[in-house]
Amino acid sequence: MGNNIEDSLYCELAEKKLNSSLIFEGSILKLYFDEVKLPNGKTATREKVSHPGAVAVVPVNKNNEVILVKQYRYPIEDVLIEIPAGKLDKNEPTHICAERELHEEAGAVDGKLDHLLTIYTSPGFSDEKMEIYIATGFKEKDNKPDHDEFLSIIKVSMKKCIDMISKGEITDAKTIIGILSAKEYLKKKKQK
């Protein structure tokens, strides 16, 4: 349990798993349909999507531009503007995944990674956990997308990124959080 929640409150709020059925196991997702006991003793059902976990990185180059990728997202049938990101391979350390995605999607190599935040993208129905990094001081080479990955790179100043968020041109949750945190990180670093 999170270290910011008192034990007694945790017990007042927690649900207990009674039954669990694995409905679907794909190459990425698992879907469970479970029965739980509520804090008041009643029962309820829960639909849960299990995800391998992911990493996202805000790559800020030497011109202080953020490298973003435009990518088609099948679930929403649209192209989104996002920071480079990817799912964790089994047992893969998150910083290794971050370096891989930086190279594949943004063509950024040999940089410095700093961890910004850990987030849950949609904890009401999914366990997806994401580690967000910032990358600086990297060399820019050609990107090397996976064979089934199609994307287009844009380089955008931090100011313009913030503007794109307020205008609704950037709508991806991890990208909004990554950019806003990276901005604060760079501001603090400059003040030192």
Place this chain on the structure above:
Amino acid sequence: MGNNIEDSLYCELAEKKLNSSLIFEGSILKLYFDEVKLPNGKTATREKVSHPGAVAVVPVNKNNEVILVKQYRYPIEDVLIEIPAGKLDKNEPTHICAERELHEEAGAVDGKLDHLLTIYTSPGFSDEKMEIYIATGFKEKDNKPDHDEFLSIIKVSMKKCIDMISKGEITDAKTIIGILSAKEYLKKKKQK
């Protein structure tokens, strides 16, 4: 398609649905296993979770405190600190859902709602779209959680909220985005 993406780029990146199988239809989620044609003509599979959409609200009271809820999240087996939020009922306008959740979860009534942002929580595998609002000028009454909803309210200054985000005490994506946007919104409002 998003109005920020050129037509030609959209065509270069888009995937075309070839087949779709509905694997699971629960009371909240639907899971599809689809086959798509990639931009290079090859085929691939896609696992997609369909979600009814949601609303989240940052309630800022007259003492400039944010009303947050601690709530057990079954998928991650932990209690999280979040802004009030809820799923849309069928055909429900988002501001009506926002007012309902504000009353049910935070006990906030008769306030003013302003739209902050629209986000996709996890567009790689889910179509969940969320409208984020800020509520101000409301009256504080007892909250009225649903019969199967258990939560505990805390009231936290904006400064402390930001601190909790950097310390990793707030990890829910919509809550981080809501708080950071609400901070900017209030700053701009003060400057006017």
